[in-house]
Structure formats: C-alpha cells, structure tokens
Amino acid sequence: MERIYDRVALIGLGLIASSMFWAMKRDGNLAGEVTGYARTEATRETARRIGLCDRVCDSMAEAVKDADLVILCVPVGAMGPVMEEIAPHLKPGCTVTDVGSVKGDVIRSVTPHLPEGVFFVPGHPLAGTEHSGPESGFAELFDNRWTLLIPGSAPDEVVGDLRSFWERLGANVDLMDADHHDLVLAVTSHTPHLIAYTMVGVADDLRRVTDSEVIKYSAAGFRDFTRIAASDPTMWRDVFLTNKEATLEILGRFTEELFALQRAIRTGDGQHLFDYFTRTRAIRRGIIQAGQDTAAPNFGRGPSGQK
Amino acid sequence: MERIYDRVALIGLGLIASSMFWAMKRDGNLAGEVTGYARTEATRETARRIGLCDRVCDSMAEAVKDADLVILCVPVGAMGPVMEEIAPHLKPGCTVTDVGSVKGDVIRSVTPHLPEGVFFVPGHPLAGTEHSGPESGFAELFDNRWTLLIPGSAPDEVVGDLRSFWERLGANVDLMDADHHDLVLAVTSHTPHLIAYTMVGVADDLRRVTDSEVIKYSAAGFRDFTRIAASDPTMWRDVFLTNKEATLEILGRFTEELFALQRAIRTGDGQHLFDYFTRTRAIRRGIIQAGQDTAAPNFGRGPSGQK
Numbered sequence: 001m002e003r004i005y006d007r008v009a010l011i012g013l014g015l016i017a018s019s020m021f022w023a024m025k026r027d028g029n030l031a032g033e034v035t036g037y038a039r040t041e042a043t044r045e046t047a048r049r050i051g052l053c054d055r056v057c058d059s060m061a062e063a064v065k066d067a068d069l070v071i072l073c074v075p076v077g078a079m080g081p082v083m084e085e086i087a088p089h090l091k092p093g094c095t096v097t098d099v100g101s102v103k104g105d106v107i108r109s110v111t112p113h114l115p116e117g118v119f120f121v122p123g124h125p126l127a128g129t130e131h132s133g134p135e136s137g138f139a140e141l142f143d144n145r146w147t148l149l150i151p152g153s154a155p156d157e158v159v160g161d162l163r164s165f166w167e168r169l170g171a172n173v174d175l176m177d178a179d180h181h182d183l184v185l186a187v188t189s190h191t192p193h194l195i196a197y198t199m200v201g202v203a204d205d206l207r208r209v210t211d212s213e214v215i216k217y218s219a220a221g222f223r224d225f226t227r228i229a230a231s232d233p234t235m236w237r238d239v240f241l242t243n244k245e246a247t248l249e250i251l252g253r254f255t256e257e258l259f260a261l262q263r264a265i266r267t268g269d270g271q272h273l274f275d276y277f278t279r280t281r282a283i284r285r286g287i288i289q290a291g292q293d294t295a296a297p298n299f300g301r302g303p304s305g306q307k
Numbered sequence: 308m309e310r311i312y313d314r315v316a317l318i319g320l321g322l323i324a325s326s327m328f329w330a331m332k333r334d335g336n337l338a339g340e341v342t343g344y345a346r347t348e349a350t351r352e353t354a355r356r357i358g359l360c361d362r363v364c365d366s367m368a369e370a371v372k373d374a375d376l377v378i379l380c381v382p383v384g385a386m387g388p389v390m391e392e393i394a395p396h397l398k399p400g401c402t403v404t405d406v407g408s409v410k411g412d413v414i415r416s417v418t419p420h421l422p423e424g425v426f427f428v429p430g431h432p433l434a435g436t437e438h439s440g441p442e443s444g445f446a447e448l449f450d451n452r453w454t455l456l457i458p459g460s461a462p463d464e465v466v467g468d469l470r471s472f473w474e475r476l477g478a479n480v481d482l483m484d485a486d487h488h489d490l491v492l493a494v495t496s497h498t499p500h501l502i503a504y505t506m507v508g509v510a511d512d513l514r515r516v517t518d519s520e521v522i523k524y525s526a527a528g529f530r531d532f533t534r535i536a537a538s539d540p541t542m543w544r545d546v547f548l549t550n551k552e553a554t555l556e557i558l559g560r561f562t563e564e565l566f567a568l569q570r571a572i573r574t575g576d577g578q579h580l581f582d583y584f585t586r587t588r589a590i591r592r593g594i595i596q597a598g599q600d601t602a603a604p605n606f607g608r609g610p611s612g613q614k
Contacts, residue, residue: 244573
C-alpha cells in the first residue's frame with residue numbers, strides 16, 4: 001500500500017507511542033522515517049537500545065523537523081507546553097495529532113499555540129494495558145480496537161489521511177466531537193478507573209483485613225480491579241484533572257445508583273437486586289458479540305491465573 | 308492416593324459443583340461414587356447427557372442416602388431449606404459442607420436443622436468465572452486457588468479429611484472463623500461485584516451515551532467491569548442479602564474514599580490523586596507475585612480481545 005507520511009515524529013515514548021512504532025513497522029510502508037523524542041535520557045537510551053524509532057532525537061525541535069505527522073504521546077497535562085515548544089519548528093502544512101484520553105482540555109491547551117497552516121486533528125486510541133514505558137509496546141495493541149478522531153475544522157483530506165493511517169495500524173476509526181468524546185470516555189474508562197483505584201485503596205487501608213489476605217484471596221473479583229488500578233499514575237492524574245466535569249457528572253450518577261442498591265441491601269429488597277443484576281448481563285453479551293472481549297471464562301486466564 | 312470418601316453427594320449442579328466433579332474425576336480415587344441432584348429437570352437432564360456425576364438423582368433424599376460427604380452447592384439463600392429437607396436422610400457420622408460465598412448466615416440457617424452426629428464444616432472455594440450452570444465447570448477451576456474452611460466445633464479429623472479433599476481438588480486451604488471470612492470477602496469480592504454491577508447499570512441507563520457506544524468503546528477499562536457484572540444474579544442477590552452488615556461497612560468505607568477523591572478532582576488536587584494512584588500499584592504486584600493473577604498485559608487476552 002501507498003506511503004501516507006514521509007516523516008512521522010513521536011513525542012513521548014511510552015506504551016502508545018512504542019506500540020504505534022511497531023505497528024508502523026509491521027505495515028512496512030506506512031511511514032518513511034520515524035523519529036522519536038522522550039523527556040528523560042534514560043527513556044531515550046532504552047529506545048535506542050531496543051530499536052524503538054528509526055532515529056531517537058535529543059530535542060523536540062530536532063524530532064519534529066520536516067515531519068509530516070507529529071504525534072503527541074505525552075500525558076494530557078503536558079500537551080499544551082509541548083505544543084508551545086515545538087510550534088516554531090513545525091513544517092508548514094504538517095498535521096499534529098495526539099493520543100490523549102481527554103479531548104476538550106487538550107484542544108483548549110494546544111490550539112492557542114498552533115502556527116498558521118498547521119492542522120491539529122486530536123485523536124484517542126481506545127487501547128492500552130496496565131503496563132507503561134517504552135518497552136511495553138507491541139504492534140497488535142490497536143488491532144480491532146477503536147480510535148476516535150476529532151475532525152474540528154481540519155480539511156477532509158487531512159482527516160482522511162490520519163484515518164487511513166490509524167486503520168493501517170489495525171484500528172477501526174470513528175469521528176466524534178470533543179464534548180461527546182469526553183462524556184463517553186468518562187463512562188467507559190475514566191469513572192471505572194477511579195472506582196477501581198478507590199476499591200483497591202480501601203482494601204489496602206483496612207486494618208482488620210491484612211494486605212496478605214487481600215492478595216491471597218483476590219481471585220473472587222478483586223484482582224480485576226487491581227489490574228485497572230495498576231495503570232500509570234501520572235496519566236490518570238491528568239485525566240481526572242482535565243476531564244473534571246464529565247467525570248464528576250458520571251460519578252454523581254454512579255453514587256446515586258450505588259445508594260439505591262445499598263438501600264435495597266439494607267431493606268432486603270431482593271427483587272430490586274435481582275432485576276438490576278440481570279439487566280447488566282446483556283451489556284456483556286453485546287461486548288463479546290462486538291468482538292471487544294473474549295467469551296472465555298476469566299478472560300481466558302490460565303487455570304491458575306498464570307500463563 | 309487413598310480414597311477419602313466412599314460416597315459424595317453434590318446438591319445443586321452449577322459451576323462449582325460441576326467443577327468439583329471433574330476435579331474429583333481428575334484425581335481418580337478421591338471419592339467413590341458421586342451422586343448429584345439439581346432442582347430442575349432440565350439441569351438433571353443436561354447433567355446426565357454430559358456425564359456429570361456417576362448417578363443423577365431425582366430427589367435430594369436419594370442423592371444424600373449413604374453419602375459420607377454432602378456438599379451443598381445451592382445459592383446461599385437456599386442452604387437452610389435444603390438442609391431441612393435432607394436432614395432426615397443423612398447417614399449418621401457424615402460430613403456436610405457447602406460452597407456458599409457467605410458463612411455467618413449459612414451457619415445460622417443450616418445449624419438448627421443438623422441431626423445429632425452429623426458434622427457441618429462450612430467451606431468457600433475462592434474461585435469462579437462469569438459463567439454459570441452445569442456445563443460451565445472444569446477440573447482446573449480450583450488449582451492454586453484458596454478454599455476457606457470454617458472448622459467451628461467439628462472434630463479435627465473431620466476437618467482434616469475435608470481439607471485433604473480440597474487440596475486434592477487442587478486448592479490451597481486456610482481455616483478461618485465465619486465473621487472474619489465475611490469481612491474479608493466483603494472486601495475482595497462482594498463490594499467489588501456490587502460496584503461493577505452499579506457501573507455497568509449506570510452506563511446502560513445513560514441516555515446521552517448509547518449502549519452501542521458503550522459496547523464499542525469498552526476496551527478502555529469498562530469491559531473488565533462487565534465481566535464481573537455478568538455473574539449469576541440469583542447467587543449475588545443472596546450474597547448481598549445475607550452478608551448485609553459487612554458489605555454495608557465496606558461500602559461505607561468505599562464511598563468515604565470515593566468522596567475524598569471526588570473532592571480532589573473538584574479542587575484540582577493533583578498530588579492527592581497521584582499519591583493515591585501510586586499506592587495501589589503495590590497491591591497488584593503482590594497479587595502477581597503470589598501467583599493469583601497473570602502479569603501478561605490485559606490478563607493475556609489476545610490482541611483483539613478474542614482467543
């Protein structure tokens with residue numbers, strides 16, 4: 001297939017950027033040279049050692065020079081400052097995109113720094129694992145997952161190229177506006193993460209149940225929460241600080257429902273509980289039918305939870 | 308190895324009972340004849356068709372006749388009535404155990420019906436999947452998982468036999484008192500399940516985000532919740548109705564913590580969030596080191612979430 005971008009720059013070299021690089025290599029001709037930049041020297045050294053990026057640069061300016069596509073893969077809170085720093089070095093006509101989990105705030109912080117003739121098309125691949133860092137990436141991360149792009153006022157052709165790029169990385173692509181994105185993600189990702197972090201924190205805090213008990217007896221449900229609650233703390237801090245409104249709205253709905261169920265438990269209303277628990281099974285079936293999860297018991301974990 | 312029980316009766320033929328049967332068969336000589344009973348004719352027919360149990364009986368009385376070990380594998384709320392029904396048919400000196408997720412309530416409802424000379428040793432295998440029914444069982448379910456036994460006043464020898472039985476089914480065994488069990492499980496299982504059910508219910512309810520969006524974009528965290536929230540509704544209704552106090556206590560702690568994090572989001576206290584999210588990573592490491600989960604990203608799900 002045809003090459004889409006002659007030069008691609010990855011700013012930030014964590015799980016998403018490294019997976020994008022390996023997926024570009026898997027395609028073979030999706031991009032010409034791929035440059036990369038990471039803030040710490042340690043990460044740049046790791047990247048050089050494992051062959052992550054065709055060329056690892058010691059400055060953002062060098063990395064984005066002559067790039068046709070610049071991908072911001074830094075925590076949401078760092079997007080504005082990074083854009084400010086690279087702006088003078090961007091090639092006219094280039095496309096800038098990002099992979100942040102929040103879109104409204106990123107647009108508000110990036111757009112003021114955007115030079116004339118450079119297009120910003122925010123994006124968000126809905127894929128990840130609980131691991132982070134340059135060595136955590138793999139080419140298949142985006143396969144059959146969804147990437148959301150926010151077209152804004154960018155020309156159709158610019159959006160179309162980025163869409164094709166993501167499709168060749170393995171993803172399905174949908175277009176969405178920023179506010180709706182932030183609400184959808186508050187439901188499917190941000191609030192579940194906050195809740196999982198909270199539950200794991202509660203277990204850790206409780207003096208009457210030891211950590212060792214929590215760890216040994218985690219197979220009964222809790223361990224799924226701990227996987228989510230092992231995600232990158234910087235990334236998630238920024239998500240909650242920047243998608244404040246939608247997260248607080250969904251949290252409000254969540255506590256309202258939780259209190260209703262709590263009341264049903266207190267009053268012994270078994271029918272309310274049974275009906276609620278029956279309804280939620282249907283959503284699970286939908287996810288499996290849509291190919292977004294495995295139907296194998298326990299996510300297909302080996303019998304002992306180890307593979 | 309030596310046979311422990313000449314005759315074992317399984318009352319209720321769902322995920323746990325069927326897994327126990329296959330694990331007994333895997334051992335080869337753990338039990339002599341295994342009888343089984345299920346409330347509905349449909350389940351009994353399925354059991355006969357797939358060879359689940361050496362003999363499927365049409366009445367509980369027939370199933371428990373001459374049994375040395377009777378295992379109650381019915382929802383927690385049904386334990387008392389079942390015990391009442393089988394009591395006159397139990398062999399003197401036999402052991403009765405159960406696999407319910409709540410222990411205090413089961414003990415309170417079962418003990419009054421216990422005939423003289425029959426020992427009740429409640430148990431709880433901390434293992435399961437989101438699937439239920441007679442066809443969902445598999446021999447490896449208990450391997451390297453923990454089973455908790457409540458010795459109460461039963462003779463050491465009776466408890467020791469049951470312990471050996473569970474160890475040969477693949478499990479590690481710990482002894483615990485009923486109140487502590489119910490608190491530990493409220494933390495590691497009951498509250499996480501309630502929270503997962505709630506979150507999935509909220510997503511399903513929200514008119515501004517469609518179910519189809521929730522399903523498509525679930526990979527970002529939400530799908531792990533849907534697995535938990537796909538568990539058997541009857542079983543979970545009974546768990547919450549019978550482990551009311553401990554669940555409400557842990558829920559209280561949970562909402563307290565959640566409100567603190569919610570406040571940190573509202574006030575923009577990034578340090579509080581970062582510190583909280585860093586702390587919870589340690590618990591995950593402990594679970595992996597203890598062999599209770601896989602370190603593979605996303606539980607080792609295939610790249611596309613399908614295996």
